[in-house]
Amino acid sequence: MRDLTALRDAMRAFTDARDWARFHDPKSLILALVGEVGELAELFQWLPAEDARELAATEPLRTRVGEELADVLLYLVRLADVLDVDLGAAAAAKLLDAEDRFSSAEYQGRAPTKG
Amino acid sequence: MRDLTALRDAMRAFTDARDWARFHDPKSLILALVGEVGELAELFQWLPAEDARELAATEPLRTRVGEELADVLLYLVRLADVLDVDLGAAAAAKLLDAEDRFSSAEYQGRAPTKG
């Protein structure tokens, strides 16, 4: 299910079948998203940075990682739906904007600094 | 761009054009994801819970919310790519699993408890 609209509709049906829309105000959904990001972080926290990718490619971690990435996506899609945001369009616009702001010449091999 | 595969390819091209793959180990990308989730949280933190949805539907907040949702999605898609996880398939599998675990009869109008 690689289409964001299909995912949105599936989450909407899942929610409605359980009468869970009552719980899905934006602040609650952001907290749920934070919970899933936290579970993802816990899977990686003590792995050596340089080996993390390879370690996460082997079971049982691989399956756990897929589950947490999925949970983050599902809550994100649901949050966008509640907020009436077209997530795919927003991502495409943001990527265009990033291409403008970070020219490949100026930022070649150099991470933008924050703070 | 509602197709997750297209988004993944666009992020991959964006990254490669700037030689930024060197920064994209899993732990760094999770921290970047956390940063974007934090910016999303800041937009909502002091809004009254019951009015948050409506307040986020009006400008300039509407545009800001779309941008932060997009940023979260883009880093999530990039992280899944680095980890070689098919995000759409993982989400579909997780949703099926949730449908099993939370029967609509047993969980009607009742949120699953955590902790």
Added chain:
Amino acid sequence: MRDLTALRDAMRAFTDARDWARFHDPKSLILALVGEVGELAELFQWLPAEDARELAATEPLRTRVGEELADVLLYLVRLADVLDVDLGAAAAAKLLDAEDRFSSAEYQGRAPTKG
């Protein structure tokens, strides 16, 4: 143990006794902090905003909340130690700065906006 220096020393001893300092680089500790904040968020995500305080005052939630708040503090204290930051001094300085930036007259009953 209300003294931040005592907490720092206790965490340092705990860490050293297990030879865990090798895992405690800043990025790993931030991910651990994110994991604990995520667990805290999960305890509150589906509670009605207006009842959350009261609901969290009754067991078994009260104990769980105390545990997660403690976990966040312990990792924060450990992270500050690793970064050689005097957490108490930094907090006092930040509070002074906030008192300057947000005058009680101008911000009376009005939340600072973000974004």
Added chain:
Amino acid sequence: MRDLTALRDAMRAFTDARDWARFHDPKSLILALVGEVGELAELFQWLPAEDARELAATEPLRTRVGEELADVLLYLVRLADVLDVDLGAAAAAKLLDAEDRFSSAEYQGRAPTKG
């Protein structure tokens, strides 16, 4: 200000002087905490893991890191106050519990696994 009770009282006075207690329900404060953890994460996200500690010891990053650590602590202290949790006692109890669960013999140089 290394005493958690003093910090709590200072945050309480700061909040009351601005009539901001109305904004400080638990879910809002957790979102504010998430926002600050996100800003902390952004400071470290693209630093090489093995150099992060040293890079964060030099200005201007050092000051920024201290500010974000302080913000996280201040919201955490405020959240604990709103929830009537004695943060220092909770941390001491959690540390005792951890000393029990993770014996220094069994966990010598070995990180506890999550997930």
